[in-house]
Amino acid sequence: MNDPIAKIDIFIVALAQDEPYLGSLRNNESINQNGYFVRQGNRTVYPRNNRSLVVRLRSESGVVGWGETYGLVAPKATAEIIRDLLTPFVLTRNPVDVERIHDELSDLMRVRGYVGGFYSDALAAIDIALWDVLGKQKQQSLAQLIGGQRMTSIPAYVSGLPRDTLLERTELAAQWAADGYDAFKFALPVADDGPLKEMAALRSRLGPSVKIACDLHWALSRQAAVSLDRELEPFCPWFLEAPLATEDIAGLAQVAHEAKGAIAVGEEWRTLFDAKLRIDREACQIIQPEMGHTGVTQFLRISRYAESKGLEIMPHSTIGSGIFLAASLQAASTFKNVRYHEFQHSIFRRFQSFTTGTMACESGDYMLPDGWGIGVEPSDEMQGHMTLYT
Ligand code: MG
Numbered sequence: 001m002n003d004p005i006a007k008i009d010i011f012i013v014a015l016a017q018d019e020p021y022l023g024s025l026r027n028n029e030s031i032n033q034n035g036y037f038v039r040q041g042n043r044t045v046y047p048r049n050n051r052s053l054v055v056r057l058r059s060e061s062g063v064v065g066w067g068e069t070y071g072l073v074a075p076k077a078t079a080e081i082i083r084d085l086l087t088p089f090v091l092t093r094n095p096v097d098v099e100r101i102h103d104e105l106s107d108l109m110r111v112r113g114y115v116g117g118f119y120s121d122a123l124a125a126i127d128i129a130l131w132d133v134l135g136k137q138k139q140q141s142l143a144q145l146i147g148g149q150r151m152t153s154i155p156a157y158v159s160g161l162p163r164d165t166l167l168e169r170t171e172l173a174a175q176w177a178a179d180g181y182d183a184f185k186f187a188l189p190v191a192d193d194g195p196l197k198e199m200a201a202l203r204s205r206l207g208p209s210v211k212i213a214c215d216l217h218w219a220l221s222r223q224a225a226v227s228l229d230r231e232l233e234p235f236c237p238w239f240l241e242a243p244l245a246t247e248d249i250a251g252l253a254q255v256a257h258e259a260k261g262a263i264a265v266g267e268e269w270r271t272l273f274d275a276k277l278r279i280d281r282e283a284c285q286i287i288q289p290e291m292g293h294t295g296v297t298q299f300l301r302i303s304r305y306a307e308s309k310g311l312e313i314m315p316h317s318t319i320g321s322g323i324f325l326a327a328s329l330q331a332a333s334t335f336k337n338v339r340y341h342e343f344q345h346s347i348f349r350r351f352q353s354f355t356t357g358t359m360a361c362e363s364g365d366y367m368l369p370d371g372w373g374i375g376v377e378p379s380d381e382m383q384g385h386m387t388l389y390t
Contacts, residue, residue: 003137004094005130007058008087010079011386012071013321015050017350021319022046022190023162036073041189042217045073050319050347053078053121054378054386057129059095063136066377067129068323069121070292079389081122090126095134102127102297106271120270120293127295128327128374135373142330142374146300149333153365156343157183157211159317166193170205176345180363183211183238183340188219196231203235211238213264218242222251229259239264239286253283264288267316272301279309288342290316291328299331307337317342322355326369326376329359333368341366354382 022039031037031048038045053071058064069078086105093101105123106114113119135142143149158176161169161184173184184202191198195214202212214237220228225243232240239262244251246268256263264286269275270293278284287306289299303313315332317325325348332338343361352360355376359369369375378386 001096001137002094003059003061003063004092005057005090005133006060008082008090009056009058010082010389011054011056012075012079012389013052013054013382014385014387015052015319015321015347015351017050017346019162019346020046020048021050021346022160022187024164026190026192039189041187042219044217047072051075052319052321053125054321054323055082055125055129057090057126057133059133059137063133064377065095065129065131065133065136065373066323067125067127067132067295068292068320069125070319072319074118076389078118078122078125081118082126083389086122086126090130095130095137098127098130098134099297101130102295115273116270124270124291124293124295124298124324127297128291128324131296131327132373139372141370141372142296142327143333143368146296146331147334149368150336151333151368153367154329154332154341155183155339156181156361156364156366157185157213157340159185159342159344160346161186162190162346166198166201169198170201173202174205177206177210181343182209182364183213185213185215185238185241185342187215188217195228199232199235199237208236212236213238213241215241216243218245220244222248222254225255226258229255229261233260237261241265241288242267249277249281249283252278253281256283256285262286264314266290266302267318268293269302270294271298272305275302275305279306279311284311286312286314288314288316290318291331292318292320292324296327296331299328303331303335307335311337313338315341317344317348319344319347321351321378321382322348322359322376323374323378326355326357326359326374329366329368330374351382354379354385
């Protein structure tokens, strides 16, 4: 089949919410003139109004594919990389060469920073869209294209409890538990009473059989991480996520060896090389690839490598319109070692109507999108929130 890419359009999608991501602003957290604020608990910048970046690829015969990456901060930077730099190298290319295209686009910037940040995000959006076009051309789902679907639903864990008090957060978790969810994760930056009290209260409220993880948002020292692992042990944490600054790989390996609980990392990784640096040092037991950063190609490379080493794959999921989430669920469904997929309920429930198709999360499980390619497209509602970038 020769049906090359003929057109690329880029959109910035407004994902405005009533509440800031992770919950209301805490003391010393305020919005600056450009709409950003800094979470004091992890020193990370977030926009008050979320957004995302979506690309639409159209083949010569009119097959349309969609891709998405992070557009949270400075989305026009990523959009301009796609418009100015990547577009001429993708036009006229055949989607069947998707992995080769990915590698060639990486090579373009090898000496200027191809391993992270905005450039990798731009590649991820293009990569997802190319896989989507290819699936539609071959009349197969993404899962079929990459080796075959092993499951049509994936257990979802409830991520984040955006409420102001510990009592409200435990009650919110209990509501989800009553709705059929058996796994949870809370975030250190908004655990105002500290991770130990947060874990103790959740364990007490939810009972012994529910899984409870703690996302440490890269905030601890090595010693503090090992100490916290000891303190949390009586409450049987599911896993501790991202305990140290991402660049402290030796420290992460030390913590993973000394901690009794499982260590999970990977949401910020872009490529297999990020993964190998940690996996080869046995610095984690669970990996959390994020489709919005990796695209399909690197998601597969990272996950296949992790699975070959016996690690659990627990895909990450955060702020997006549903396009990269659909790709993540499709890809995740092909792996034996996926037992849960993150469920950002405050995002997904708000924007579920932004995509077409059967993708849903109900009673503790994601229902996978069906149809060819990634299985979803922007709905009419989402199109009303998309601005063409030119
Ligand atoms: Mg996290």
